[in-house]
Amino acid sequence: MQHNYLDGSIFHKRFHPKTHDFKYKFFMIDIDLNSFEKLNNNRLFSYNSFNLFSFFTKDHFGKSDDFLRNVDELLSKYKIKKTSKMRFITLPRILGFVFNPISVLILFENNKPTFMFAEVHNYNGGRVVYPVELKEKNEKTLTGKTKKDMYVSPFFKRDGDYSFDLTYDENDFQLSIKLYEDGKKVLVSNLITKKIEFSDKKTMNLFFKHTLLTFWVVTRTIYQSIKLRLKGLKWTKPIPQDQTRRI
Numbered sequence: 459m460q461h462n463y464l465d466g467s468i469f470h471k472r473f474h475p476k477t478h479d480f481k482y483k484f485f486m487i488d489i490d491l492n493s494f495e496k497l498n499n500n501r502l503f504s505y506n507s508f509n510l511f512s513f514f515t516k517d518h519f520g521k522s523d524d525f526l527r528n529v530d531e532l533l534s535k536y537k538i539k540k541t542s543k544m545r546f547i548t549l550p551r552i553l554g555f556v557f558n559p560i561s562v563l564i565l566f567e568n569n570k571p572t573f574m575f576a577e578v579h580n581y582n583g584g585r586v587v588y589p590v591e592l593k594e595k596n597e598k599t600l601t602g603k604t605k606k607d608m609y610v611s612p613f614f615k616r617d618g619d620y621s622f623d624l625t626y627d628e629n630d631f632q633l634s635i636k637l638y639e640d641g642k643k644v645l646v647s648n649l650i651t652k653k654i655e656f657s658d659k660k661t662m663n664l665f666f667k668h669t670l671l672t673f674w675v676v677t678r679t680i681y682q683s684i685k686l687r688l689k690g691l692k693w694t695k696p697i698p699q700d701q702t703r704r705i
Contacts, residue, residue: 466651
């Protein structure tokens with residue numbers, strides 16, 4: 459097992475109350491928690507220190523500076539048994555900056571995903587972690603559901619239902635998220651990627667390809683929000699609970 463980069467694109471489509479969609483390039487890192495210490499073996503990638511790309515424990519759930527300890531505490535909180543294979547998928551910092559809309563911790567049994575924690579951040583300082591039990595949908599895809607419990611977009615309710623479809627194999631990583639409000643599908647977001655080796659050369663290539671990705675994640679969200687506002691959508695505000703970092 460080893461770390462990988464995941465390079466591809468993300469697609470968003472809103473169905474209600476107005477149709478609206480967009481697509482852009484995106485990448486993430488797929489971290490093998492059994493080889494976590496090897497993140498520092500890449501000269502251009504660092505753990506808890508500055509580099510072209512970096513992973514900081516404080517960007518994610520838990521209170522310890524030790525990310526693996528935070529994972530153990532998360533599993534203990536939800537009474538989930540630790541498995542021999544676990545992967546954490548997230549957007550790394552780029553030159554020290556990052557905004558992570560979603561990261562996922564995936565647990566495997568017999569090399570098949572069985573459970574997932576979806577860590578969601580909003581632009582108001584809020585964070586929540588959703589536990590998602592995965593069940594087989596078809597030969598390649600696992601599926602799971604959870605209740606939404608945090609404000610994310612100003613154009614949707616803070617509550618609803620999420621449905622996740624996950625594909626994870628030796629070459630591909632795909633994650634589809636559907637949001638339902640009152641039983642009606644209002645949003646779909648699809649991340650489709652190919653795995654790339656975690657090497658100095660690939661790190662440099664991805665850096666030049668995605669240098670301003672963090673900037674574009676934020677500015678594109680603002681731009682798309684303005685377009686939706688001009689379409690007449692009502693703007694809602696978060697409650698205090700949605701401006702805190704919850705586990």
